[in-house]
Amino acid sequence: MSKIVRALYNDDDILMDAVKTVKSKDYHIEEVFTPFPVHGLDKAMGLKPTRLAITSFLYGLTGFLFAVWMTNYMMIQDWPQDIGGKPSFSYGQNVLGWVTILFEMTVFFAAHLMVITFYLRSRLWPFKEAENPDVRTTDDHFLMEVVVKGDENALSELLKDSGAVEVSIVEAH
Amino acid sequence: MYTFSGKIKTFSLALMLIGAIGIAFSLATAHKTNEQVTTILSQEHGAHEAHNAEATHETAHKEASHKVEAHDDAAAHLEHAKTQIETRPWSAIYVAAFFFFMITLGTLVFYAIQRASQAGWSIVLYRVMEGISRSMVPFSVIIFVLLVLSALNITHIFAWMSPENAAHDEILHLKSAYLNVPFFLIRAFIFLAGWNLYRFLSRKYSLAEDNEPINGVSYNKNFKATIAFIFFFGISEYLMGVDWLMSIDHHWFSTLYPWYVFASMIVTAVTVIAMVTIYLKSKGFLAEVNDSHIHDLAKFMFGFSIFWTYLWFAQYMLIWYSNQGEETVYFVMRMDHYKTIFFSMIPLNFIFPFLILMNSDFKRKYVFVLMGGIAIVIGHYIDIFNLIMPGSVGAHWGIGIPEISAFLFFLGLFVFCTFKTIGKAKLMADNNPFIEESKHYHY
Numbered sequence: 311m312s313k314i315v316r317a318l319y320n321d322d323d324i325l326m327d328a329v330k331t332v333k334s335k336d337y338h339i340e341e342v343f344t345p346f347p348v349h350g351l352d353k354a355m356g357l358k359p360t361r362l363a364i365t366s367f368l369y370g371l372t373g374f375l376f377a378v379w380m381t382n383y384m385m386i387q388d389w390p391q392d393i394g395g396k397p398s399f400s401y402g403q404n405v406l407g408w409v410t411i412l413f414e415m416t417v418f419f420a421a422h423l424m425v426i427t428f429y430l431r432s433r434l435w436p437f438k439e440a441e442n443p444d445v446r447t448t449d450d451h452f453l454m455e456v457v458v459k460g461d462e463n464a465l466s467e468l469l470k471d472s473g474a475v476e477v478s479i480v481e482a483h
Numbered sequence: 484m485y486t487f488s489g490k491i492k493t494f495s496l497a498l499m500l501i502g503a504i505g506i507a508f509s510l511a512t513a514h515k516t517n518e519q520v521t522t523i524l525s526q527e528h529g530a531h532e533a534h535n536a537e538a539t540h541e542t543a544h545k546e547a548s549h550k551v552e553a554h555d556d557a558a559a560h561l562e563h564a565k566t567q568i569e570t571r572p573w574s575a576i577y578v579a580a581f582f583f584f585m586i587t588l589g590t591l592v593f594y595a596i597q598r599a600s601q602a603g604w605s606i607v608l609y610r611v612m613e614g615i616s617r618s619m620v621p622f623s624v625i626i627f628v629l630l631v632l633s634a635l636n637i638t639h640i641f642a643w644m645s646p647e648n649a650a651h652d653e654i655l656h657l658k659s660a661y662l663n664v665p666f667f668l669i670r671a672f673i674f675l676a677g678w679n680l681y682r683f684l685s686r687k688y689s690l691a692e693d694n695e696p697i698n699g700v701s702y703n704k705n706f707k708a709t710i711a712f713i714f715f716f717g718i719s720e721y722l723m724g725v726d727w728l729m730s731i732d733h734h735w736f737s738t739l740y741p742w743y744v745f746a747s748m749i750v751t752a753v754t755v756i757a758m759v760t761i762y763l764k765s766k767g768f769l770a771e772v773n774d775s776h777i778h779d780l781a782k783f784m785f786g787f788s789i790f791w792t793y794l795w796f797a798q799y800m801l802i803w804y805s806n807q808g809e810e811t812v813y814f815v816m817r818m819d820h821y822k823t824i825f826f827s828m829i830p831l832n833f834i835f836p837f838l839i840l841m842n843s844d845f846k847r848k849y850v851f852v853l854m855g856g857i858a859i860v861i862g863h864y865i866d867i868f869n870l871i872m873p874g875s876v877g878a879h880w881g882i883g884i885p886e887i888s889a890f891l892f893f894l895g896l897f898v899f900c901t902f903k904t905i906g907k908a909k910l911m912a913d914n915n916p917f918i919e920e921s922k923h924y925h926y
Contacts, residue, residue: 350925363843394806407804409796 312482313458314340315465316443317474318451322348325452328472329354332456335468340455343447362431366424373419374412381408443480451475457482485768487906491898498895505888509572520565523879566639567877573629573638574875575885580625581727582751582867583893585744587619589752591682592716593783598685598709604779606921607771609912610905611760613686615752618900620682622893623675630671630727634664640875643733654734662733667726674719681712692914702916720745731874735813737802743794744870750787750832751863753780754856759901761849768910774847775926781846784836784855792833817869820878824869831862864890 319325326348332339339355352360382401385391385408390398397403405412429435440448447453458465458479466477515523594612597605633640642648644664649655655662688705695701724741757780763769802810817825836855845851872880912918 394804406800409800 313462314480314482315456315458315462315469316478316480317454317456317469317472318444318446318476319454319473320451320475321473322452324473325454326351326354328454328469328474331472332454332468337459337465338457340457342455343442343444343453345448345450345452348452362424362428365427366420369423369427370416370420372423374416376419377408377412377415380415381405381411484908485763485766485902485906485910487903491902495895495899495902498891498898500895502888502890502892502895505884506572506576506892509575509885509888513569513572515565515568517561517565520561520568523568524561524564564877564879567875568879570639571876571879571881572885572889573632574640574872575889577626577629577640577875578864578868578871578886579889579893580622580629581871582864582890583897584619584622584626585748585867586752586755586897587616587622588678589748589750590756591616591619591678591685592713593749593752593756594685595681595709595712595716598706599713601706601917603917603920604776604924606912606915606918607769607776607924608756608760608780609689609915610908610910611763611769612756613689613908614901614905615755615759616682617686617904618897620679621896621900623679626727627671627675630668634668640871641731641733642875643730658733662730667730670722670726674723677712677715677719681708681715684708685712689912690908692912693909695914697914698916699914702914720748728870731871732813733874734809737798737810737813739794739798743791743798746787746791746794747863747866750784750791750859753783753787754859756780757784757852758856758860759905761853763905763910764849771911771922773924775924777849777852778843778846778926781840781852781855784852784859785840785846788833788836788840788859792829795828795832816873816877821869821873821880824865824872828862828866828869831858832866 317328319328322344325342325344329339329342329351333354333356342351342355344351385393385404386399386401392398393404393407396407442448442453443455444451444453454469454474456465456469462479466479469477590612594609594616596602597609597612629638629640632638633644636645639645643652643655643662644667649659685705685708688701688708691701692699692705721741724744728744729736729740757777760769760772760777760780764772799814802814835858839851839855839858840846868886915921
């Protein structure tokens with residue numbers, strides 16, 4: 311049964327330095343809880359780059375194609391409209407007027423589906439119980455979880471030296 | 484500390500000299516006799532024979548339909564074409580002068596926004612921005628001289644200023660409460676004086692900061708001056724766009740036009756800031772500027788390119804959609820006679836920068852920022868060309884000695900002033916309260 315050390319910090323710069331120190335000693339950082347996104351933390355922790363941007367592009371493309379189909383179906387096929395005397399029955403000659411719709415649909419699909427993907431990927435849904443081990447990480451504290459390897463007291467000392475305001479050892483869940 | 488190198492000095496002076504010779508040559512040969520104008524017109528006529536048939540005849544606009552006039556009144560047409568041909572070198576100077584002026588003004592505004600928002604990341608770039616905005620002083624003088632020359636009818640960049648035009652023009656008569664020569668020049672003077680005053684004060688306070696404790700008197704004075712400037716700029720930029728550019732097509736109007744000019748201004752300015760920064764870094768200066776600073780500038784280049792396209796398209800689409808004669812003349816003129824210029828802006832200002840700067844990692848690579856930047860600078864020169872030329876020289880445009888030499892002259896002046904000023908002070912604003920944050924900026 312492995313153990314986990316939880317170290318609390320009260321400043322994001324101290325946390326960043328601590329993460330780098332812990333990584334340099336070859337410890338495995340299980341997770342870091344922060345009240346706000348800390349720039350550069352993902353790189354310092356050695357996390358893989360997010361693939362959310364790729365999904366965003368694909369969702370945007372879907373939205374764009376959907377809007378092309380939708381404007382064509384509504385305005386050309388199903389019920390041809392006369393727009394400012396422009397030739398009807400022609401998608402190409404009317405598409406300028408629908409660029410706004412193409413754009414908005416692209417953004418709508420990309421944004422909403424990306425948020426939903428993010429929630430699913432982070433396993434967040436309504437009435438979900440909070441996973442953060444210490445309620446102070448939603449206020450003004452930062453918590454780092456490090457898997458114990460070798461002597462747990464040496465790790466505790468290392469974390470205290472790195473500027474942690476509180477260090478505790480728990481059984482892994 | 485950077486020192487103004489002899490190499491750059493020689494290079495910029497050489498550019499100015501070549502440019503000045505070219506400008507002098509094109510001004511000296513600008514005057515045409517009636518026979519020469521007839522020859523030019525018949526050559527152009529041959530080239531445009533095909534599309535004459537299509538006819539832009541319905542449009543009432545005089546430039547767009549000057550071929551109709553030719554049948555009615557050959558002499559008046561000849562005179563009109565002669566004026567336009569003779570105006571070309573002056574317009575070429577005005578295009579280049581405004582383009583470089585706009586870079587300095589855009590940089591000043593970008594700098595003011597950084598100061599007013601107390602942004603932390605950009606402090607390491609302050610001295611670069613101050614250097615770039617320095618050449619605003621000579622450009623302001625040149626632009627004001629050009630406006631005065633036009634007001635005196637020595638040149639005809641602004642057709643509405645000529646008394647013969649105004650006398651028979653009902654629309655101009657209705658606009659004359661705002662659009663009259665004395666008021667126009669007074670406005671131009673106030674705008675230029677206001678912008679130059681802020682540039683002078685902010686530079687002075689910024690240098691004074693170096694000898695003061697952190698968060699000293701000068702820092703706070705600069706902050707107050709900046710707030711006042713942004714308020715003043717918001718109004719004056721709009722009126723400047725109307726006066727200096729839109730009034731060239733004096734029958735036509737568009738309410739978002741000055742913001743479109745602003746978009747062009749700010750995207751070119753940010754691009755030039757990035758280019759000068761990269762140049763200085765390549766010479767071993769600005770060690771504090773890291774990839775993240777360049778990344779942020781590239782984000783602005785990317786974002787403002789999209790903003791420019793948004794305004795360009797918004798203006799185009801509304802006019803296309805409603806299809807009103809008095810509005811479409813603007814695009815009829817540009818699509819008939821400026822097709823290459825008009826459509827080349829879309830790949831240069833939008834598609835290329837959009838694709839090359841979309842990837843987050845590419846924004847940190849200098850070579851991609853420079854490639855996107857060169858497209859943006861060329862594209863926005865073409866943009867300004869496209870705003871000024873059709874209204875002032877009509878179909879008689881070209882990219883030749885007048886245009887290239889005017890561009891080179893102002894480029895030389897710009898490089899000279901910029902690097903001379905950058906060499907005058909420390910490259911880091913070390914006493915700014917946010918300097919540490921800026922030096923450690925990482926994304």
